[in-house]
Every structure is written in structure tokens, then in C-alpha cells.
Amino acid sequence: MQAFKVPPMMDKLPFWQSTIRGIKMIRYLKFLGIILYQNSITNKQFAQKFKNPFLKEAISNLFDDDDVSLLVFNFPMASFDNKSAGYPIGGSYSWAKRIEQKYISLGGKIHYNTPVQKIIVEDQKATAVLVRNNVIHHSDMTLSASDWHKTVFDLLDGKYVNEKNSKTKK
Numbered sequence: 001m002q003a004f005k006v007p008p009m010m011d012k013l014p015f016w017q018s019t020i021r022g023i024k025m026i027r028y029l030k031f032l033g034i035i036l037y038q039n040s041i042t043n044k045q046f047a048q049k050f051k052n053p054f055l056k057e058a059i060s061n062l063f064d065d066d067d068v069s070l071l072v073f074n075f076p077m078a079s080f081d082n083k084s085a086g087y088p089i090g091g092s093y094s095w096a097k098r099i100e101q102k103y104i105s106l107g108g109k110i111h112y113n114t115p116v117q118k119i120i121v122e123d124q125k126a127t128a129v130l131v132r133n134n135v136i137h138h139s140d141m142t143l144s145a146s147d148w149h150k151t152v153f154d155l156l157d158g159k160y161v162n163e164k165n166s167k168t169k170k
Contacts, residue, residue: 038074042067111137119144119155 013021044067047059062073079085088095100110111131119142120128126142144151152160 035071038071039069041070043070043073046070116146116155118157119151121156121159 012018043062044060047056050056050059062068076085103110114131116129116131118130119126120130120136126139128136128138129142130136144155146155152158
């Protein structure tokens with residue numbers, strides 16, 4: 001049973017908080033030129049600056065041969081350099097396996113390769129999921145790992161769309 005309330009979304013900060021936040025953002029203006037430049041150049045354009053054919057091909061094909069803004073590549077790299085980003089030792093798979101083992105040891109049951117068709121809601125609470133062959137799995141808590149659009153519009157049939165969240169529906 002869900003023991004917490006989801007916090008409300010803030011559409012607009014009060015005037016003074018918004019003004020103070022804006023003033024604090026001035027310190028980032030020095031980076032605006034770099035960000036605009038990196039946003040305007042793609043990985044393929046950047047790759048053409050290299051003389052080394054291996055680097056030229058590697059940077060060009062960095063995103064499965066798609067044209068992607070250099071900013072998409074550089075922001076994570078900057079985070080790694082600042083030691084403010086990382087990855088689990090052993091990779092994500094070993095991390096997920098440890099969570100799985102703990103969950104199973106606590107009596108949980110996992111159904112792999114079982115796509116969810118609908119989230120069943122009773123009294124405004126998700127109580128179960130409907131999977132293939134019309135099998136229903138009841139739960140104390142339902143957590144969707146799908147993206148927002150699939151969860152809200154496909155699994156919940158769009159019943160929980162309101163003015164606030166429908167603005168991002170695209």
C-alpha cells in the first residue's frame with residue numbers, strides 16, 4: 001500500500017523566488033557561447049576536424065550514424081570529469097541482479113518477458129496489471145518502468161490526463 005503522497009507539480013514559482021533564481025543564473029552566462037556553439041555543431045561536423053581517420057570515423061559514428069548535437073556528448077563527459085556522474089562497478093546488469101536477488105529473498109516474484117497490457121486501477125489506486133493471455137497479477141504497489149506517454153495513454157487508457165500534464169503530451 002502506498003504510504004506517501006505524490007508532491008504537487010509547481011507550475012510557477014512565486015515572483016520573488018523566480019527573481020532570485022534568475023539573478024543566480026547570471027553566473028552561467030559566461031558558458032552561453034560555448035553551449036550555443038556545441039548545440040549548433042553535430043558529431044559528424046566535429047569529426048571532420050580530425051586528421052586521424054580512426055578518430056574521424058569513431059566520432060562520426062558515435063550515435064549509430066545519426067547527426068547528434070555535440071552538446072549531447074559533452075555534457076555527460078563533463079559530468080564524468082567533475083566526478084558527478086558514474087556507473088555501477090560491474091555494470092548495470094550486476095546492479096540489477098543484486099536488486100533482483102534481494103527482492104526474491106524477501107519473497108517477491110518476478111515475471112520476465114511478460115509485457116503489461118493494462119494497469120488496473122481500483123478506487124484511484126493501481127492494484128494489478130493485466131498481462132498477455134488475460135492473466136492478472138495483483139500487487140501492493142505498481143511501478144511503471146515505461147515512459148510517461150506509454151504509461152498514461154496506453155496502460156492507463158488516458159484516464160489520468162489533466163490540463164497540467166497534457167501540455168507535455170507530444
